Amino acid sequence: MKKRLIFNILVYCCILNISAHSKSDIMNYISKYKDIALKHEKVYGIPASITLAQGILESGAGTSGLTRNGNNHFGVKAGSRWKGNIYKAWDDEPVQSKFRIYSSAEESYEDHAKVLKGKRYQSLYSYSVYDYRAWAFGLQKAGYATAKKYAQALIGYIEAYKLYALNGGVKLKAGKTVVITKYNTKKQPVFDAECQLGEDEQTDEEQAVKNVVNRYLVEINDVRCTLLYPGETLSSISMKYNISKDRLLKYNELGDEDALEEGDIVFLEKKKSKYEGARDFYKVKENDDLYSISQQFGIKVANLAKMNNMNLFTQLKIGERLKLK
Numbered sequence: 083m084k085k086r087l088i089f090n091i092l093v094y095c096c097i098l099n100i101s102a103h104s105k106s107d108i109m110n111y112i113s114k115y116k117d118i119a120l121k122h123e124k125v126y127g128i129p130a131s132i133t134l135a136q137g138i139l140e141s142g143a144g145t146s147g148l149t150r151n152g153n154n155h156f157g158v159k160a161g162s163r164w165k166g167n168i169y170k171a172w173d174d175e176p177v178q179s180k181f182r183i184y185s186s187a188e189e190s191y192e193d194h195a196k197v198l199k200g201k202r203y204q205s206l207y208s209y210s211v212y213d214y215r216a217w218a219f220g221l222q223k224a225g226y227a228t229a230k231k232y233a234q235a236l237i238g239y240i241e242a243y244k245l246y247a248l249n250g251g252v253k254l255k256a257g258k259t260v261v262i263t264k265y266n267t268k269k270q271p272v273f274d275a276e277c278q279l280g281e282d283e284q285t286d287e288e289q290a291v292k293n294v295v296n297r298y299l300v301e302i303n304d305v306r307c308t309l310l311y312p313g314e315t316l317s318s319i320s321m322k323y324n325i326s327k328d329r330l331l332k333y334n335e336l337g338d339e340d341a342l343e344e345g346d347i348v349f350l351e352k353k354k355s356k357y358e359g360a361r362d363f364y365k366v367k368e369n370d371d372l373y374s375i376s377q378q379f380g381i382k383v384a385n386l387a388k389m390n391n392m393n394l395f396t397q398l399k400i401g402e403r404l405k406l407k
Contacts, residue, residue: 211249234287254279335353
Protein backbone atom coordinates (compact mmCIF):
# COMPACT_ATOMS: atom_id res chain seq x y z
CA MET A 83 0.00 0.00 0.00
CA LYS A 84 1.37 3.37 -1.01
CA LYS A 85 0.33 5.63 1.79
CA ARG A 86 1.41 7.86 4.65
CA LEU A 87 5.05 7.62 5.65
CA ILE A 88 7.46 5.44 3.68
CA PHE A 89 10.27 4.16 5.86
CA ASN A 90 13.36 1.98 5.24
CA ILE A 91 14.89 -0.63 7.66
CA LEU A 92 15.47 -4.38 8.05
CA VAL A 93 12.64 -6.60 9.24
CA TYR A 94 11.98 -10.08 10.60
CA CYS A 95 9.59 -12.23 8.53
CA CYS A 96 6.87 -14.44 9.99
CA ILE A 97 4.15 -16.10 7.87
CA LEU A 98 0.80 -16.68 9.56
CA ASN A 99 -2.18 -18.60 8.19
CA ILE A 100 -5.30 -16.51 8.74
CA SER A 101 -8.77 -16.26 7.26
CA ALA A 102 -11.01 -13.57 5.83
CA HIS A 103 -12.63 -11.36 8.45
CA SER A 104 -16.28 -11.84 9.32
CA LYS A 105 -18.99 -9.65 10.82
CA SER A 106 -18.18 -11.02 14.30
CA ASP A 107 -14.50 -10.11 13.81
CA ILE A 108 -15.54 -6.55 12.99
CA MET A 109 -17.90 -6.27 15.96
CA ASN A 110 -15.20 -7.58 18.30
CA TYR A 111 -12.69 -5.15 16.84
CA ILE A 112 -15.01 -2.21 17.41
CA SER A 113 -15.69 -3.25 20.99
CA LYS A 114 -11.99 -3.65 21.71
CA TYR A 115 -10.66 -0.41 20.24
CA LYS A 116 -13.51 2.14 20.31
CA ASP A 117 -12.26 3.70 23.55
CA ILE A 118 -8.84 4.41 22.03
CA ALA A 119 -10.50 5.94 18.97
CA LEU A 120 -12.70 8.16 21.13
CA LYS A 121 -9.72 9.24 23.21
CA HIS A 122 -7.82 10.20 20.06
CA GLU A 123 -10.79 12.22 18.84
CA LYS A 124 -10.54 14.37 21.97
CA VAL A 125 -6.76 14.62 21.94
CA TYR A 126 -6.04 14.94 18.21
CA GLY A 127 -9.35 15.93 16.63
CA ILE A 128 -9.53 12.82 14.40
CA PRO A 129 -13.08 11.40 14.19
CA ALA A 130 -13.36 8.14 16.13
CA SER A 131 -15.46 6.74 13.29
CA ILE A 132 -12.67 7.34 10.76
CA THR A 133 -9.97 5.86 13.01
CA LEU A 134 -11.95 2.67 13.62
CA ALA A 135 -13.00 2.28 9.98
CA GLN A 136 -9.37 2.59 8.90
CA GLY A 137 -8.34 0.05 11.54
CA ILE A 138 -11.00 -2.42 10.39
CA LEU A 139 -10.05 -2.05 6.74
CA GLU A 140 -6.28 -2.04 7.07
CA SER A 141 -5.90 -4.75 9.72
CA GLY A 142 -8.63 -7.03 8.40
CA ALA A 143 -10.49 -6.33 11.66
CA GLY A 144 -7.39 -7.44 13.56
CA THR A 145 -6.86 -10.69 11.63
CA SER A 146 -3.87 -9.73 9.47
CA GLY A 147 -0.46 -11.22 10.12
CA LEU A 148 1.01 -7.74 10.56
CA THR A 149 -1.54 -6.90 13.24
CA ARG A 150 -1.38 -10.24 15.04
CA ASN A 151 2.42 -10.40 15.03
CA GLY A 152 3.33 -6.74 15.20
CA ASN A 153 0.38 -4.88 16.76
CA ASN A 154 0.48 -2.79 13.58
CA HIS A 155 -3.11 -1.85 12.73
CA PHE A 156 -2.47 0.72 9.98
CA GLY A 157 0.35 -0.69 7.86
CA VAL A 158 2.90 1.92 8.94
CA LYS A 159 6.30 1.04 7.49
CA ALA A 160 9.63 1.10 9.34
CA GLY A 161 12.40 3.53 8.52
CA SER A 162 15.91 4.55 9.52
CA ARG A 163 14.60 6.51 12.51
CA TRP A 164 12.66 3.54 13.83
CA LYS A 165 14.67 1.81 16.59
CA GLY A 166 12.11 -0.84 17.52
CA ASN A 167 11.51 -4.35 16.20
CA ILE A 168 10.49 -4.88 12.59
CA TYR A 169 8.32 -7.21 10.50
CA LYS A 170 8.64 -8.06 6.82
CA ALA A 171 5.66 -8.63 4.55
CA TRP A 172 4.70 -8.30 0.91
CA ASP A 173 2.70 -5.34 -0.36
CA ASP A 174 3.12 -3.55 -3.71
CA GLU A 175 6.92 -3.58 -3.80
CA PRO A 176 9.05 -6.09 -5.77
CA VAL A 177 10.66 -7.19 -2.51
CA GLN A 178 9.14 -7.62 0.93
CA SER A 179 8.52 -4.32 2.71
CA LYS A 180 9.49 -3.47 6.25
CA PHE A 181 6.89 -2.59 8.86
CA ARG A 182 7.00 -1.37 12.41
CA ILE A 183 6.32 -3.77 15.28
CA TYR A 184 4.64 -2.06 18.23
CA SER A 185 4.56 -3.15 21.85
CA SER A 186 0.79 -2.65 21.96
CA ALA A 187 -2.23 -1.68 19.87
CA GLU A 188 -2.28 1.65 21.74
CA GLU A 189 1.18 2.45 20.40
CA SER A 190 0.05 1.68 16.86
CA TYR A 191 -3.00 3.91 17.22
CA GLU A 192 -0.80 6.68 18.63
CA ASP A 193 1.53 6.46 15.64
CA HIS A 194 -1.44 6.55 13.26
CA ALA A 195 -2.70 9.73 14.92
CA LYS A 196 0.73 11.35 14.53
CA VAL A 197 0.72 10.47 10.82
CA LEU A 198 -2.66 12.16 10.38
CA LYS A 199 -1.41 15.26 12.21
CA GLY A 200 1.19 15.69 9.49
CA LYS A 201 1.20 18.56 6.99
CA ARG A 202 -0.36 16.45 4.22
CA TYR A 203 -3.61 16.06 6.15
CA GLN A 204 -3.95 19.48 7.77
CA SER A 205 -6.87 20.49 5.53
CA LEU A 206 -9.00 17.71 7.06
CA TYR A 207 -9.16 19.50 10.40
CA SER A 208 -11.38 22.17 8.91
CA TYR A 209 -14.13 19.51 8.86
CA SER A 210 -16.30 18.64 11.84
CA VAL A 211 -15.50 15.39 13.70
CA TYR A 212 -19.09 14.45 12.85
CA ASP A 213 -18.51 14.83 9.10
CA TYR A 214 -17.12 11.36 8.41
CA ARG A 215 -17.93 11.69 4.70
CA ALA A 216 -15.76 14.78 4.27
CA TRP A 217 -12.95 13.15 6.22
CA ALA A 218 -13.10 9.95 4.16
CA PHE A 219 -12.92 11.75 0.82
CA GLY A 220 -10.34 14.16 2.22
CA LEU A 221 -8.06 11.28 3.16
CA GLN A 222 -8.32 9.80 -0.30
CA LYS A 223 -7.70 13.15 -1.98
CA ALA A 224 -4.61 13.67 0.19
CA GLY A 225 -3.19 10.38 -1.08
CA TYR A 226 -3.64 8.22 2.00
CA ALA A 227 -4.45 5.09 -0.05
CA THR A 228 -4.26 3.88 -3.64
CA ALA A 229 -7.53 1.90 -3.66
CA LYS A 230 -9.95 3.68 -5.99
CA LYS A 231 -12.87 3.31 -3.59
CA TYR A 232 -11.02 3.78 -0.32
CA ALA A 233 -13.24 6.67 0.79
CA GLN A 234 -16.43 4.82 -0.07
CA ALA A 235 -15.18 1.79 1.85
CA LEU A 236 -14.56 3.85 5.00
CA ILE A 237 -18.04 5.36 4.70
CA GLY A 238 -19.51 1.90 4.16
CA TYR A 239 -17.96 0.50 7.33
CA ILE A 240 -18.97 3.57 9.33
CA GLU A 241 -22.58 3.30 8.21
CA ALA A 242 -22.89 -0.49 8.27
CA TYR A 243 -21.65 -0.65 11.88
CA LYS A 244 -23.02 2.73 13.04
CA LEU A 245 -19.59 4.07 13.96
CA TYR A 246 -20.93 7.60 13.47
CA ALA A 247 -22.89 7.13 16.71
CA LEU A 248 -19.74 6.61 18.83
CA ASN A 249 -19.31 10.35 19.34
CA GLY A 250 -23.02 11.18 19.21
CA GLY A 251 -23.09 11.79 15.48
CA VAL A 252 -25.74 10.84 12.93
CA LYS A 253 -25.93 9.04 9.60
CA LEU A 254 -25.24 11.62 6.89
CA LYS A 255 -26.71 12.35 3.51
CA ALA A 256 -24.21 12.39 0.67
CA GLY A 257 -23.16 15.86 -0.45
CA LYS A 258 -24.55 17.64 2.62
CA THR A 259 -22.53 19.79 5.01
CA VAL A 260 -22.84 18.90 8.68
CA VAL A 261 -24.79 21.59 10.52
CA ILE A 262 -25.26 21.52 14.30
CA THR A 263 -28.27 23.64 15.26
CA LYS A 264 -27.78 23.49 19.02
CA TYR A 265 -26.52 21.42 21.94
CA ASN A 266 -28.73 19.91 24.60
CA THR A 267 -27.97 20.08 28.31
CA LYS A 268 -25.52 17.16 28.06
CA LYS A 269 -23.63 18.85 25.23
CA GLN A 270 -25.14 16.36 22.81
CA PRO A 271 -25.28 18.03 19.38
CA VAL A 272 -28.57 18.40 17.57
CA PHE A 273 -28.13 18.24 13.80
CA ASP A 274 -30.01 20.01 11.05
CA ALA A 275 -32.46 17.53 9.55
CA GLU A 276 -31.23 18.46 6.05
CA CYS A 277 -27.89 16.68 6.64
CA GLN A 278 -29.31 13.56 8.29
CA LEU A 279 -30.22 10.26 6.69
CA GLY A 280 -32.80 7.94 8.20
CA GLU A 281 -31.42 4.92 10.04
CA ASP A 282 -33.48 2.63 7.82
CA GLU A 283 -32.13 4.19 4.61
CA GLN A 284 -29.15 2.36 3.12
CA THR A 285 -26.49 4.15 1.11
CA ASP A 286 -24.62 2.52 -1.75
CA GLU A 287 -21.47 2.46 0.40
CA GLU A 288 -23.21 0.68 3.26
CA GLN A 289 -24.77 -1.89 0.95
CA ALA A 290 -21.44 -2.61 -0.74
CA VAL A 291 -19.76 -3.38 2.58
CA LYS A 292 -22.63 -5.52 3.82
CA ASN A 293 -22.73 -7.51 0.58
CA VAL A 294 -19.06 -8.44 0.83
CA VAL A 295 -18.82 -9.05 4.58
CA ASN A 296 -21.89 -11.28 4.43
CA ARG A 297 -20.08 -13.43 1.85
CA TYR A 298 -17.38 -14.30 4.40
CA LEU A 299 -15.20 -17.12 3.04
CA VAL A 300 -12.40 -19.29 4.41
CA GLU A 301 -12.00 -22.18 1.98
CA ILE A 302 -13.37 -23.35 -1.35
CA ASN A 303 -12.57 -26.90 -2.46
CA ASP A 304 -10.19 -27.12 0.54
CA VAL A 305 -8.19 -24.17 -0.85
CA ARG A 306 -7.74 -21.08 1.34
CA CYS A 307 -9.32 -17.95 -0.05
CA THR A 308 -10.56 -14.52 0.89
CA LEU A 309 -12.59 -11.74 -0.70
CA LEU A 310 -11.52 -8.41 -2.10
CA TYR A 311 -13.19 -6.23 0.54
CA PRO A 312 -14.30 -2.66 -0.30
CA GLY A 313 -11.29 -0.34 -0.21
CA GLU A 314 -8.77 -3.13 -0.66
CA THR A 315 -6.33 -3.84 -3.48
CA LEU A 316 -4.34 -6.94 -4.33
CA SER A 317 -1.43 -5.20 -2.57
CA SER A 318 -3.37 -4.96 0.70
CA ILE A 319 -4.30 -8.64 0.44
CA SER A 320 -0.64 -9.38 -0.26
CA MET A 321 0.35 -7.55 2.92
CA LYS A 322 -2.46 -9.02 5.02
CA TYR A 323 -1.58 -12.63 4.17
CA ASN A 324 2.14 -12.11 3.46
CA ILE A 325 1.92 -13.57 -0.05
CA SER A 326 3.56 -11.79 -2.99
CA LYS A 327 1.34 -10.19 -5.61
CA ASP A 328 2.96 -12.35 -8.28
CA ARG A 329 1.90 -15.50 -6.42
CA LEU A 330 -1.62 -14.18 -5.89
CA LEU A 331 -1.95 -13.40 -9.59
CA LYS A 332 -0.69 -16.91 -10.41
CA TYR A 333 -3.02 -18.62 -7.93
CA ASN A 334 -5.96 -16.72 -9.38
CA GLU A 335 -4.86 -17.15 -13.01
CA LEU A 336 -4.76 -13.43 -13.66
CA GLY A 337 -2.36 -11.37 -15.72
CA ASP A 338 -3.33 -8.06 -14.14
CA GLU A 339 -4.89 -7.09 -10.82
CA ASP A 340 -7.14 -4.55 -12.55
CA ALA A 341 -9.37 -7.48 -13.52
CA LEU A 342 -10.40 -7.83 -9.85
CA GLU A 343 -13.46 -6.07 -8.47
CA GLU A 344 -14.63 -5.64 -4.91
CA GLY A 345 -16.33 -8.78 -3.64
CA ASP A 346 -14.33 -11.08 -5.93
CA ILE A 347 -12.89 -14.33 -4.57
CA VAL A 348 -9.10 -14.29 -4.19
CA PHE A 349 -7.34 -17.63 -3.70
CA LEU A 350 -4.34 -17.73 -1.38
CA GLU A 351 -3.14 -21.12 -2.62
CA LYS A 352 -3.15 -23.01 -5.92
CA LYS A 353 -6.57 -24.11 -7.11
CA LYS A 354 -7.13 -27.84 -7.71
CA SER A 355 -7.54 -29.84 -10.91
CA LYS A 356 -11.08 -30.91 -10.01
CA TYR A 357 -13.81 -30.27 -7.49
CA GLU A 358 -13.51 -32.48 -4.42
CA GLY A 359 -16.90 -31.70 -2.92
CA ALA A 360 -20.11 -33.70 -3.22
CA ARG A 361 -21.29 -31.89 -6.34
CA ASP A 362 -20.52 -33.42 -9.75
CA PHE A 363 -22.09 -30.91 -12.14
CA TYR A 364 -22.82 -27.19 -12.36
CA LYS A 365 -25.72 -25.64 -14.28
CA VAL A 366 -24.60 -22.52 -16.15
CA LYS A 367 -26.31 -19.28 -15.17
CA GLU A 368 -26.54 -15.89 -16.86
CA ASN A 369 -23.17 -14.06 -17.13
CA ASP A 370 -21.19 -17.21 -16.21
CA ASP A 371 -17.96 -18.00 -17.99
CA LEU A 372 -15.36 -20.69 -17.44
CA TYR A 373 -13.16 -18.43 -15.34
CA SER A 374 -15.92 -17.31 -12.95
CA ILE A 375 -16.99 -20.94 -12.46
CA SER A 376 -13.39 -22.00 -11.87
CA GLN A 377 -13.14 -19.37 -9.11
CA GLN A 378 -16.48 -20.38 -7.64
CA PHE A 379 -15.39 -24.01 -7.23
CA GLY A 380 -11.63 -23.66 -6.75
CA ILE A 381 -10.73 -25.46 -9.99
CA LYS A 382 -7.98 -24.42 -12.41
CA VAL A 383 -9.70 -22.98 -15.45
CA ALA A 384 -7.67 -25.08 -17.91
CA ASN A 385 -8.70 -28.27 -16.10
CA LEU A 386 -12.34 -27.21 -16.07
CA ALA A 387 -12.20 -26.58 -19.81
CA LYS A 388 -10.44 -29.88 -20.53
CA MET A 389 -12.86 -32.07 -18.58
CA ASN A 390 -15.74 -30.48 -20.53
CA ASN A 391 -14.02 -30.72 -23.95
CA MET A 392 -13.91 -26.93 -24.29
CA ASN A 393 -11.28 -24.29 -24.89
CA LEU A 394 -10.74 -21.26 -22.66
CA PHE A 395 -12.80 -19.01 -24.93
CA THR A 396 -15.87 -21.21 -25.30
CA GLN A 397 -19.12 -19.28 -24.92
CA LEU A 398 -21.32 -21.01 -22.36
CA LYS A 399 -25.06 -21.45 -22.74
CA ILE A 400 -27.51 -20.82 -19.91
CA GLY A 401 -28.68 -24.15 -18.51
CA GLU A 402 -25.70 -26.08 -19.86
CA ARG A 403 -24.30 -28.70 -17.45
CA LEU A 404 -20.57 -28.61 -16.75
CA LYS A 405 -18.58 -31.43 -15.18
CA LEU A 406 -16.73 -30.42 -12.02
CA LYS A 407 -14.72 -33.64 -11.65
